[in-house]
Amino acid sequence: MRPINVYEIAAIVNGRPFAILDSALASGFAFDHREVAPGDLFICIRGSRFDGHDFAAQAIARGAAACLASRPIPGPHILVNDVVRAISLLGTEYRKRVSGEVVGVTGSYGKTSVKEFLAAALRPLGAIAKTEGNRNTELTAPLLFAQLDGAEAAVVVEMAMRGKGQIGELCRIARPTAGVVTNVGHAHLEALGSRLEIAKAKRELLEAIPNYGHGAVWAEDEFRDVLAKHVGCHLGYFGFSDSADARVESCEIVGWERSVATIRVDGERVELEVPASGKHMALNAAAALLVASRLGAPLGEAAQSLASAQLPAMRMQVLQRQGVTIVLDAYNAAPGSVAASLETLAAVPCEGKRRMVLGDMLELGRAAAELHGLVGAQIAAAGVTSALFYGPNSIQHALPAYASACANCEARSASNIDEVAAFLHSASPGDVVLVKGSRGMALERALERRPQGALT
Structure with a gap:
């Protein structure tokens, strides 16, 4: 990022600067005082558990250029009435200075993979910017x-939501000229x-x-017609069916880290290497190629560039531990994404056992019991012969369904993360362990712990 004079930021957000040097420059943004780098603007957010204002002094001590605050605090800061509104004003102003395409990406799952694939596929057009990490909310995306x-x-902008109107608010700031809705699933029920x-x-x-502008929707989505209603842009479809504008004609899973797919986009066929495993990843690639092609990227060049994309950690991340393959796909989980991961688990050759850790899928509301039960049966159908269930809904609903569908399989429960670590440690060379759960379950902690505790 180019350094921005802090007084310029104060003017944009209608804030009052206090104790700020005329030459002070902001070279980044931080919401966590522990992650502040020298020159960052530390943004004080009041949350349900912590108030960023209470950590402003630590942020300044770590080298923050100033803080953005809604109440007076010691040290250099910009005082505003509403920090969230100030973030919106910043995003709105700097969006005016962008002359290139702005592509929004949302959906119940697959957003990050499509965002990474699309950013790579667009590179033949020139410099591409994208949402980094998980900065996809109304607090972080505008920055x-x-x-x-x-x-x-x-610019490729990932857009997350927790409720109605939030995508619309992000769009008022981002003013997208193109966009992808990956799918409509059960997250946020x-x-x-309702879906x-x-x-x-x-x-x-x-x-x-x-x-x-151009939009893209999954051709086989149950809600494709709902998504298309009241939409005025040029809408295209990606999928596996003959009617899809970007159709996955074939997908060969080469291993846990790549697939080879043949995709036809608007009548032009291309074979490419997808830098991830599974048919669902080939589908994500089709979405990316459809949008990139319609925005002017030559299809062959876009496909070649897409092959170099790198997915962030915890998205089908492959880890090797003493001959055991651990597939960490625990950044988030919903029934559709679990089904896609299980399909891949069943398809990739395995010398030993197929095993799984399922953590709770959160935010499913009244449907949680039914959907966890369905996933339990799917785990058995995928050939998983040893499964560990962690979290109340996984234990109460997914475990019994799994055990009923696979009488000779090993079904266990874990009451804490140490028991999850013990299950991972119990795997033998040649085994593959899929680790899947919602972000709130933080299953990655199990890989950081020494195994201990008994399993039930």
Whole structure:
């Protein structure tokens, strides 16, 4: 990011600067005082558990140029009435300075993979910027625009939501010229009540795209017609069916870290290496190629560039531990993403046992019991012969369904993360262990711990 004078930021957010040097420059943004780098603007957010204002002194001590705050604090800071509103103002102002395409990506699952594939596929057009890490909320996504130099050919913005209207608010800041809705799943059922309402909330992205822009939707999505309603942009479809504009014609899983797919985009066929395993990853690649192609990237070059994409940690991340393959896919989980991961687990050759750790899938509301039960049966159908269940819904609903569907299989439960670590340690060379659960379960902790505790 180009350094920004802190007084420029204060003017944009209608804030009052206190104790700030005229020459002070912000070269980044931080929300966690422990992650502050010298020159960052530390943003004080009041959360349900912590108040960032209480850590402002530590942030300044770590080298923050100033803090953005909604109450007076010691040290250099910009005082505003509402920090969240200030973030929105920053994003809105700096978005005006972007002349390239802005592509939004949302969906119940697969957002990050599509974002990474799309950013790579667009590289033939020039410099590409993208959402980094998990900065995909109304608090963090707008700041992407303040970190650009304005010369980017395209910006890919991942858009997360927890409720109705949040995608629309992000779009008011980002003003997307293209967008992808990866799918409509069950995540956020607790907040929105039904998949129909989830589809309407995701559709806010497509509704925000101007008539000359491009949108992309999964051809086989149960809610594709809902997503297309009231949408004025040029809408294309990716999928496996003949009617898809970007159709996955074949997908060969080579191993845990790559697949080879043949994809036809608007009548042009290309074979490419997908830098991840599974048909669902080939589908994500089709979505990326459809949008990249319609934005002007030559298909062959886009496909070649996509092959170099790198997925962030905990998205089908392959780890080797003493001959055991651990597939850490625990950044998040919903029934659709679990099914896709299980399909891949069943398809990749395995010398030993197929094993799995399932942590609870959160935010499913009243459907949690039924959906965990369905997933339990799917685990058995995928050929998993040893499974560990962690979390109340996994233990109460997924475990019995798994045990019923696979009478000779090993079904265990864990009451703490140490017991999850013990299960991972019990695997033998040649085994493959899929680790899947929602972010709130933090299953990655099991890989960091020494195994201890008994399993039941």
